[in-house]
Amino acid sequence: MTPGPRVSPAARRLLLAAGVFGPAVLLEVGLDRFVADSSVRQLVMTAAINVMIAASLNVINGMAGQFSIGHAGFVGLGAYAAAIVASHLHLALGGGDPTFAHSLVVVPAAVAAGAAVASLAGVLVGLPSLRLKGDYLAIVTLGFAEMFRLVLTSVPLDAKSGVAGAIAKLGGQIGYSGASGQGVPLYAGPLWVFGAASLIVVATWRIKFSGWGRALRALREDEIAASAVGVDPTRYKVTSFVIAAFGAGVAGALSAIMRDGIGIVQPDQFDFRLSFDAITMVILGGSGSITGAVVGALFVTFTVKLIELAQGLDAVRLFQSEHAWLDLNALRMVLYASVLIALMIRRPEGLFGEREPLFARKPRGAAPAGAA
Amino acid sequence: MRTAHPTRPEPQVADGAPLLALRDVQVAYGGIHALKGVSLEVGKGEIVAMIGANGAGKTTTLKSIARLLPLAAGSITFAGQDLGRLDTESVVTAGISLVPEGRAIFPNLTVRENLEIGAYGHRDRRAMGETIDDVVQLFPRLGERMKQEGGTLSGGEQQMLAIGRALMARPSLLLLDEPSLGIAPRLVQDIFAAVGRIAESGTTILLVEQNTRLALAASSRAYVLRTGEIAKHGPSAELARDPEIRAAYLGG
Ligand SMILES: Nc1ncnc2c1ncn2[C@@H]1O[C@H](COP(=O)(O)OP(=O)(O)O)[C@@H](O)[C@H]1O
Ligand SMILES: [Mg+2]
Numbered sequence: 224m225t226p227g228p229r230v231s232p233a234a235r236r237l238l239l240a241a242g243v244f245g246p247a248v249l250l251e252v253g254l255d256r257f258v259a260d261s262s263v264r265q266l267v268m269t270a271a272i273n274v275m276i277a278a279s280l281n282v283i284n285g286m287a288g289q290f291s292i293g294h295a296g297f298v299g300l301g302a303y304a305a306a307i308v309a310s311h312l313h314l315a316l317g318g319g320d321p322t323f324a325h326s327l328v329v330v331p332a333a334v335a336a337g338a339a340v341a342s343l344a345g346v347l348v349g350l351p352s353l354r355l356k357g358d359y360l361a362i363v364t365l366g367f368a369e370m371f372r373l374v375l376t377s378v379p380l381d382a383k384s385g386v387a388g389a390i391a392k393l394g395g396q397i398g399y400s401g402a403s404g405q406g407v408p409l410y411a412g413p414l415w416v417f418g419a420a421s422l423i424v425v426a427t428w429r430i431k432f433s434g435w436g437r438a439l440r441a442l443r444e445d446e447i448a449a450s451a452v453g454v455d456p457t458r459y460k461v462t463s464f465v466i467a468a469f470g471a472g473v474a475g476a477l478s479a480i481m482r483d484g485i486g487i488v489q490p491d492q493f494d495f496r497l498s499f500d501a502i503t504m505v506i507l508g509g510s511g512s513i514t515g516a517v518v519g520a521l522f523v524t525f526t527v528k529l530i531e532l533a534q535g536l537d538a539v540r541l542f543q544s545e546h547a548w549l550d551l552n553a554l555r556m557v558l559y560a561s562v563l564i565a566l567m568i569r570r571p572e573g574l575f576g577e578r579e580p581l582f583a584r585k586p587r588g589a590a591p592a593g594a595a
Numbered sequence: 596m597r598t599a600h601p602t603r604p605e606p607q608v609a610d611g612a613p614l615l616a617l618r619d620v621q622v623a624y625g626g627i628h629a630l631k632g633v634s635l636e637v638g639k640g641e642i643v644a645m646i647g648a649n650g651a652g653k654t655t656t657l658k659s660i661a662r663l664l665p666l667a668a669g670s671i672t673f674a675g676q677d678l679g680r681l682d683t684e685s686v687v688t689a690g691i692s693l694v695p696e697g698r699a700i701f702p703n704l705t706v707r708e709n710l711e712i713g714a715y716g717h718r719d720r721r722a723m724g725e726t727i728d729d730v731v732q733l734f735p736r737l738g739e740r741m742k743q744e745g746g747t748l749s750g751g752e753q754q755m756l757a758i759g760r761a762l763m764a765r766p767s768l769l770l771l772d773e774p775s776l777g778i779a780p781r782l783v784q785d786i787f788a789a790v791g792r793i794a795e796s797g798t799t800i801l802l803v804e805q806n807t808r809l810a811l812a813a814s815s816r817a818y819v820l821r822t823g824e825i826a827k828h829g830p831s832a833e834l835a836r837d838p839e840i841r842a843a844y845l846g847g
Pocket of ligand 2: 653655773
């Protein structure tokens with residue numbers, strides 16, 4: 224080995240950390256200054272939230288090879304828990320406009336609450352369904368997410384006491400807009416939202432390439448063989464499910480209190496459409512690929528927005544006024560679905576398969592992925 | 596082949612006592628009684644074969660030893676320890692490794708990753724490195740394919756990988772489920788030669804085979820399993836001469 228200008232491992236780590244978390248800091252300083260349109264800022268932050276949702280779902284649906292179709296339920300639990308904690312803390316801190324100093328208290332507390340509640344629900348849902356063989360998880364998660372929504376919407380709003388009274392305080396179908404009803408305080412600036420997205424991506428990355436992640440992938444490929452080397456299937460599945468729920472809780476928490484957010488948490492934000500969007504992001508990018516989850520999340524976020532924008536174009540409006548029978552919203556879903564179908568026909572394994580093309584961490588042979 | 600486990604001492608058995616003993620083991624799949632009371636013993640250092648037709652219950656027996664199936668009745672002891680109380684993970688830790696039927700490797704993990712995960716029970720870096728070297732000595736073909744994905748190997752190479760992966764745990768007892776199944780004859784020879792060398796290094800082997808000729812040649816004693824029961828047992832050389840066995844399993 225010839226001594227050359229080499230970067231020491233410590234410096235490399237620092238550089239890597241700066242590369243990963245630098246954007247969050249830059250966006251904190253720059254986003255409000257340079258992007259005047261708050262709906263654009265909201266879109267960019269929503270993209271980061273969706274990255275968290277997809278990256279966390281990828282742990283259970285991609286890496287563990289299970290199939291959860293109720294991810295929205297965990298996102299919703301995280302959102303409600305965070306909104307409640309943030310608005311009460313906000314009042315305790317004297318109200319007023321959210322300041323950065325106060326966000327240092329409110330955001331961690333709200334996110335911790337959202338993550339804790341979602342993880343706890345993850346244990347309760349995951350333990351019974353993942354112990355059993357077969358695909359009970361799909362059914363149970365779908366049921367759980369719908370139950371979460373229905374419990375919120377079906378409690379009479381004039382209920383005063385007991386559990387019903389507590390749930391009624393959350394506003395039913397109309398939604399929860401803070402303890403004082405003035406809107407959920409929006410404390411989480413870009414630093415928090417992008418910082419958390421980066422952290423979740425890095426964390427799932429570490430998981431994938433750790434010994435733990437290797438055991439998880441082994442389990443997905445052959446459960447008997449994995450058990451035979453001593454990997455406990457139930458423990459791995461439940462743990463990865465709880466990790467996914469945790470990430471969803473963080474994403475939900477931040478979506479409820481993000482700056483430029485809408486200040487209200489409603490049950491319908493977390494219906495099955497969000498779960499299916501999340502699944503789309505993961506499958507589109509390639510199940511098991513973290514790069515894929517990120518790209519899938521960005522793709523879905525911006526495609527949906529682009530189609531929405533196109534709907535607002537004068538030409539399109541004119542067209543619709545002439546053809547009133549056309550339901551543009553339905554058309555949008557058709558268009559979106561067609562894009563997905565085309566992609567899945569061209570690349571059934573998703574954009575990246577299980578690979579991480581920008582980072583050659585996992586050397587792979589020339590063989591096609593999934594040649595099982 | 597280095598066989599000393601990084602943490603577990605060599606299992607001790609009293610003189611004449613078996614390393615592994617099954618007593619009247621019964622296993623049922625729902626209503627199907629797959630094992631109707633199987634008793635067998637494997638002594639330390641032996642190669643014992645279990646032969647029998649398709650569906651006789653050979654795989655079920657090995658899976659029940661590895662605690663992959665619940666016992667309906669009976670007991671399994673290993674070095675005096677009751678395996679009935681353990682889960683699969685603890686059975687591996689106790690020193691029993693199963694090479695499952697039918698090339699059960701991890702196709703999307705590289706050959707090296709497949710091997711490394713075999714050391715899941717002890718995760719001892721040094722033992723891991725040594726055993727990988729030993730496995731490569733045993734199966735040189737694997738050495739050339741370390742970075743390839745398991746799924747890209749030929750059937751015979753996958754079987755070698757599955758055996759190598761089991762050896763990574765440094766087992767005292769190796770359970771082999773039909774290592775010759777569906778594999779090119781030339782590679783079958785290599786695999787059986789390797790099984791011999793694994794036994795020479797002190798690892799006890801319980802070998803399940805449908806290929807009766809091979810199994811009886813490789814083992815010192817054998818059990819004949821028929822519809823969930825032991826029909827016969829004895830020294831392999833004797834069984835190979837037994838007219839009934841010759842008619843039923845050796846083609847006359
Ligand atoms: N998962 C299962 N469910 C139901 N029956 C099974 C299952 N596995 C095996 N069996 C039955 O148990 C009996 C023994 O099977 P097995 O142990 O696989 O035999 P062998 O390995 O000797 O071919 C067979 O009759 C088989 O049909
Ligand atoms: Mg079998």
